[in-house]
Amino acid sequence: MVNRRVFTLSFLASMVTPGLDLSAIPGLAQQTPMGGGGGSSTAGAHAAIYDAQHRPITAGGFVKSGPIVFQDATKAAGLDAFTHVMGTREKKFILEAIGSGVGLIDYDNDGWLDIYLVNGSTYDAMDGKAPQPRAALFHNNRDGTFTDVAEKAGVLNERWGFGVVVADFDNDGWPDIYVTNFGKNRLYKNNHDGTFTDVAEKAGVALGNWSTGATWGDINGDGRLDLFVPGYIHYDLKNPPVSGSKAVSYAFCNYRGVATMCGPRGLQGETDHLFQNNGDGTFTDISKKAGVSDPSAYYGFGGIFADFSNNGRQDLIVADDSTPNYYYSNNGNGTFTDNSYASGFALNQDGRETATMGMAVADYDNDGWLDIATTDFSDDYFVVYHNDGQANFTDVSYQLGTARDTIPFLGWGVGFIDYDNNGWKDLMYLNGHVYPQVDEHDWGMTYAERPLLFHNEGGKKFSLVPPVIGTSLADVMASRGAAFGDLFNTGKIDVVVNVMDSHPVLMRNVFETSNHWVKFNLVGGPKSPRDAVGAAVYVKTGTLRQRCDKMAGGSFLSSNDPRLHFGLGEATAIDDVEIQWPSGAVEHVKIPAVDRIYTIEEGKGITGEMKPSSLKA
């Protein structure tokens, strides 16, 4: 394991702090109302939090016993065959520090999720002095193991890679892969035979500087998926941002007075792009006309198309690092209105621009409106924006009980996942710092950090699930992109993490529960995108009415399970399933049994059924 710090049970046995309550620690209060966290927006330096063994809480606070949620299945699955590489370990420049994403894709349509892992690059590789690091496409062998078929599939990328998003852009029934890079992006078209062809140049979606977390959505209701690609920093490899150079606004880039890499503040940002799908394999850049070009060149990390105003249109949110987030309302005519400030999504409750990295979208309180969770830099809390209706967002992080525990952490991947299938979506964050220097100082932070999992207490509160020694919640790693999905068709949501300069981590969900579930694989009709991106599904059991939306792209630089998963609690029957298709059609489907994966085609009802597998962890 290269640079991955997974603490063994024996080592941790002497480092236990049962039930550590961060909210009870007075030193956590911020010291300055407006502070600079190096080149990132923060709430100012906070007092360090340590566990009983004086380990920073970001790599400590473990408990001996508690709920066992995830086990590390990386080696057993064979995912340790992949090693992520990005620049140097010193992270002298921001290009090296961001990491890469994970895409969950059933590329061969066999009903089992495969895994695409983006890789970075090195300066020697960019100079042609060393081989380019390669991406991996892990084929699911349906026996708990995976085999890397990236070379045969033609999806090695071999560029300085960041993001991945999966969708069927050409409506042929086979998922395609869009990879964002520093350099030209890739659009891997699925050839239906286990191979792909890069058509990015021909399609007109290659771009050429630093692209990040892209998203697909049908913005105009023509049944074709359009593509939004955020830009982060306009970067010049030949003139890297060194303190005092022309590429940087400052003479001295630092974090808490210690010299660090520069950025993002002080560096030139990169604009965003929206490509309209012409339906003939090509796209047209309509960013300016549509009103989403980001003329201020904020530091964009990711976009997500979803219907936040429940009007049947795909709105767009953009995570911006240390600059205001964007919320664009879809006007229904191919244009958007920038309602970032009016919606409440631009800033946190203190009016502060946050260093937003990842985003997750879901209806966590089952009120029928999509909410948003974002990750943030250390010395600031991760924000949960509640949708009060009509895309009016309120920062409810402190009311929900998620804010305080997140402050020391620097978060990336994030997902709303119902890990215990009780019908309430829980919240998970994957973390790791950008500055290796934090390990050398007494700041209460670590470069490698543990994940955070919050249990949803009926939509009103979230409580931290303790990191039990020997489980994946106690894995300490430099996490970046993460994707969430049911890799083994057991009805439980697993997590795949792309770890900076190391092997990925497969966090297999092993939570013991008798709760039921159901999962839907949607196929759109002639007037909807074929993979039904943009569909909203409502499942009613008793008094509970849940909503899940089909989205392409999210978390951090990643793409989640394309199937929609519903935990059902103790319910053994579903009262109603309502599907709002992207075409506008509304369909009610009778579900014969729970604990199944159903394929539902628009206008045809259930056309396929799969029973859960019995694959044991």
Next chain:
Amino acid sequence: MKLFSRGCVAVLVGMALTATAAMAQSGSKSTVLDRTQAGKIMPATVFFRGQTAPTQARNSGGVHFADGKYMLAALVDTSGYATEVRQSYQGYLLTEVKIDFGGHTLVPGAYGFGFLAHHQFVVLNLAGQRLLEASSQAFTGRRPVPLEVLAGAHGYELCSGRECVDFHRNR
């Protein structure tokens, strides 16, 4: 949604009334500048304590007084400064008129400023020395932004996050 809309209307009506009061106080048509208006005339970079740093036009505001003179404020990207400087230097203030913060007069010039803990507002000279301190107040009831200038009950308010400090033109 309805509650928020009513709240917005109430705030807007309140702002309009206070703006009217402010105009009456200053004689005629002084104008509060929003981020778009102030961002156009605020310098892109400013000098303070040995360095030049970019201002944030998106986080700017000001007043265009009836006689044509300006007061402008903007947050500054202070990432390149040492921690001790950043603790008090957050924004840049340019004024062509005498203005009063909490009974202290600031003469025309260029300054740094910051909102500190315990409702403290400070103005600094370009060498980083404190020139004046005034009390700020936390507000509730509307969404805060990183920086804005508003018409207030006693003239104007310079706000950052949830903290505001009153100021008025000193004749």
